[in-house]
Amino acid sequence: METQYRRYDIDWLRVIAIGLLLIYHIAIVFQPWGMFIGFIQSPEPIEGLWKPMTMLNIWRIPLLFFVSGMGVFFAMRKRNIKELLWERTRRILVPLIFGAVAIVPIHIFIWQKFYLQDFRYMPGRGHLWFLMNIFIYVLVLSPLFSVLQKNAKNSLKKMLSKVLGNPFGLLLIAGPFMLETILIKPNPYELYAMTWHGFALGFLSFFFGYCFVMVGDIFWKTIYKYRFVNLLIALFLYGMRLYVFNLKAPGYLMALESIIWIYAILAFAYKYLNKPGKILTYLSKGAYPVYILHMIFLYLGSLIILPLALNVFVKLLTIIVFSFTGCFASYELIRRTKILRPLFGLK
Template structure:
């Protein structure tokens, strides 16, 4: 039996491109902040602290945009895949690159920073800029079975889930109370905020 292949969503492809370009701009701007060296970025001599307001404003919707796109992509992929097929594909496309970057590319970045700052070289592995990939993979593990069950019942509801998101954000504001709303990196706020987006479908 040949499964129907989901129609390619070029609008989501372009949104993904925009999100990645904004990611590059955001991380370039970090070099002009007075705290850049504290997170192992090479800090520019001349600072532009006024950029931070724009960076925060960008982050508030840039990170959610990435998760919304991931949610659409995963739900669409689930329409033509079994649980096993979806897990294998997401492991290959998400977990493997995240682990590779965490163990090899991120340490190389730290080596460059340590050399520039005349700090003794040491191996330092962490998710760094691939943290969102690890988050997405956790969401996949949590949602792949419910999405498969809903698919089999032909009940993949986009609109009810979309309309429920504001209520979830209100609950987060009450119970999680993030100190910095624009900071999603390795925080409960970042973990909680994005999970509902994997239930969004095209």
């Protein structure tokens, strides 16, 4: 699949990753440590949710950074560096600033109400730390990307084409991610928000996401050819992490597992999801506002539903439905309101 065409599988991966993010955050509400990382916590935990969550938690955020880097490659086919920076300022920095002063404080108010604390206005990045990282990566890397984009036969592309043309080259790309854990020593590995580990891992993922699309068919054909091998390796590494290391594997092994998962996910999406459709068009445009808003409806749903005399699994399902419904109902309002659209990253 040549890179001059729109890659619908990458659009689908962005949508799926945002959906998983919302479900993952809802699951944290039902963990016995949720309050300690700023979530409203259910008095009745569902600790059995944690094992499937651990399968997701080492690749779901890196995947979003990879996809974001890929998106910059496609964006720069139609824009020079000034146009890219202006477009990303409108679509990332403006929603970040608005969210920091108007969205994050709302879900903090709800948290304060649930725990009977005094109300305090507390602006900040909160869950929007991801946007800050992406904007910094664009600022730092766009000059390099501009040079690479102008020279279709650049040296980096030639080198990576050779590396990514075989499975051992794929493993070589995992090296910088493994080295990052050795140097930074993240504890736990899965803590990305507002940490140096999250920043460095995101930077690497964003950079290589761009490079994978720049290399083109060579990369996609390699990961497709070895998709089942990568899936089996990822499952094996997860099994080791779960049963041998009790989910506390060395950071370099978790980094390797994360990259292998991402190779497998990219390959299966390349095969099965590279198709347009009305559902994708709707969800792709709605993913950004849903990401910005989801913590408000997650916290509001928790505030309303957790005190009810319901089975804990019914509470979980009800909060999921409440959160998704609230997010998409708000999106319907936002996309129809001209003044709100740019505040949520819409054109």
